[in-house]
Amino acid sequence: MADYDLAIIGGGLNGVSLARDAAGRGLRVILIEQGDLGGAASSATSRLVHGDLAALERRSFLRVRAALAERDVWLGIAPHLVRPIRFAIPAHANERPPWLLRAGLWLYDRLAAHNRLPAATTLDVTHHPLGAALKRPIGTAVEYSDCVVDDSRLVVLTALDAAERGAAIRTGARCVRADRDRIWRLAMIDRGHRRIVTSRALANATGAWTLSTAETVLRQPPPRVSARQISQIVVPRLFDVDAVYVFQNPDGRLIFAQPYERDFTLIGTVAHGFKGDPAAVAMPAADVAYLCKAANRYFRADLQPADVVRTVSGANMMVLRGAEGARMEAVVSCHASRTKAPLLTMCGGDVTTARRRAEQAVSRLTPFYPMSARWTAGAPLPGGDFAWDRFEDVIDEVLERWRFLTEAEARRLVGAYGTRLAEILGDAKSRADLGEAFGPQLTEAEVRYLMAREWARFPEDVLWRRTKLGLTLTQGERDALATFMATAAGGRSTSRAAEGSGDSPARAVELQSIGG
Structure with a gap:
């Protein structure tokens, strides 16, 4: 057997x-x-849970309908990770006219099995918060609903x-x-x-x-199959509204600019064929310049490659369909x-x-x-056992129980762990109860949880996948985290060796990598 x-x-x-x-x-x-x-x-996606407007333009209506149904499923089973947000498409004089955008989004809304999210609408952004970051004379935008997700x-x-x-x-x-x-x-x-x-x-x-x-x-x-690379850039925050901008580009691509970890903006994506080592995917300088140029067509801020604080790239295998592999x-x-x-x-x-x-x-x-x-x-994912429209209520409950948290900290923690947050914070009454601090938000209690329950072995696992706090930690704080994790993993390995090695299916793996 x-x-x-x-x-x-x-x-x-x-x-x-x-x-x-x-x-x-x-x-x-x-x-x-x-x-x-x-x-x-899987940690370099567009971070969108959506019906795919590009597929709608290709008249792949069944595909869009199926994707929108899955959007509803994710809202139900992962309300802490999948967040509804408004998307705004500014009307550019040289791109699709507003009437065409309105018609497409009207159909987009009706392809959804359940109208849980607000419907599409047309906005005059001249004196609207959405228009504050945009160049003039852009005065109209079409707004609709979709979702973003923490992919990792x-x-x-x-x-x-x-x-x-x-x-x-x-x-x-x-x-x-x-x-x-x-x-x-x-x-x-x-x-x-x-x-x-x-x-x-x-x-x-x-x-x-x-x-x-x-x-x-x-x-x-x-x-x-063929290899395809997808890349994005992270830059300092370019706008204050909680919305995703969708920019039309002369080559037909849609470029998304979305809020990213409060103080940053994620812009992407650009995709093309890939050859090389998948473990070392690097974003070409031409792709960085392309995304900066695309954003500069719409944003008032003059974005330059030197402003990029991080690039996010990944490669995958897929079947390419359509002209020049437009569909992946x-x-x-x-x-x-x-x-x-x-x-x-x-x-x-x-x-x-x-x-x-x-x-x-x-x-x-x-x-x-x-x-x-x-x-x-x-079946909800761990921590997702609450209704998707109760996210703000859960944050309020967290702030009431752990009063030493700021609203920004509570929002990050609920967005990562949902109702499982109690397993990290426990009966803590102050920050001191959470142990050593690695920067303003990352604590020993959270790191220990990630190592014990979520297979985190190295600092990169914590800083860039379980959290995105690598964007804000100093080198000294990263070094302190690395020292702590190495010490904690060594102690845990010793204790397990004394107990005997078990092969429980749900066990976390020790910080002893075999490379590769």
Whole structure:
């Protein structure tokens, strides 16, 4: 008998979504990730949960409707991570006319199954807060509703839910060989030790490593996919309104400028083909200049490449459709025979449809072994057990219980942990009760939680994926965090060695990386 029903290689959004869905259906699941959860393209998305206006313009109405339905699902199951926000498209004299924008957004609203969010409207921004940051003579904007999401937190909490349902999550573990017969036999390097596990089915969800994994690890025919790089820039805050600007560009692209961690603005995306090492994706200077130029067509502020404080880039494999690969589609395939164990391949796709994509992929295994019904659309992620329109109420409750927090701190913490925040703050009465401080907001209590419960092993895992506080911490504060994490991980490893090593599926992995 095999050790697991499904082994998944890759801990990005596709991989953890597969793990969550399968574990919740009663399958024995193991996920193997060579680095950190969401460490590549899944932490470099557009951060949008939306119906895709570009697809609407291509008249892909069913696609838009399905994406809008998923937007509603995310609002229901992850109200702390997925936040409704107004999007504003300023009318530019050389782009789509306002009447066309209004007509498209009228249809966009009606394609949504539930009109939970405010409808589209036309605004005179001459004396409106939305217009304060815009150049003149832009005087009209069309406003509509969609959502933004913390993509890297979404990956981690999806993995956490999978673990709490019995999945084994192995970060810092690299699968080096997979032999296929009636079952899969996998060799992996985990915590510096070579281990062999067996599984009845295998999923290749390695993103930009899909081809190399198929060729060198699985030794199976590679799927027909292409690598695509997506990049964005982070700059100091350019506007004060809580809204996302959607800028039309002469080449047909839509550029989004959205609030980012209170004091910054995220601008993107630009996409093109990619060749090279997926672990070292760098944003070309030409792409930085392109996004600055696109923003300067609309914003009063003169944005220059020197103003960029961080670039965000990731590469993934996907099928390219349309003229010059304008549409980037997901790959979901299942191959099996009477003598060969099933092989799932899943890569590409956007954040919005990740849950549904995994649901459909796991369902392809139903001919091979029984499992329970689809379930993920109605089960909240950890910390998301409250109504999406009660987010502000939860913040008020947090401020009432932990009165030493500022509103900005409470908003960040609720947005990251939702109702699980009590596991971090506990009965703390003051900041001193939270232990050592690493900058104004990051505390020892939060770091310990992230290491114990959310697989954080290195400072980068905390600073750029579990939080985005790396944008504001000084080098000295980062060094203090690194020292603390190394000491805490060493103590934990020692205590576990004394207790004996267990292989509990939901355990957090120690800070002993095996590289890769």
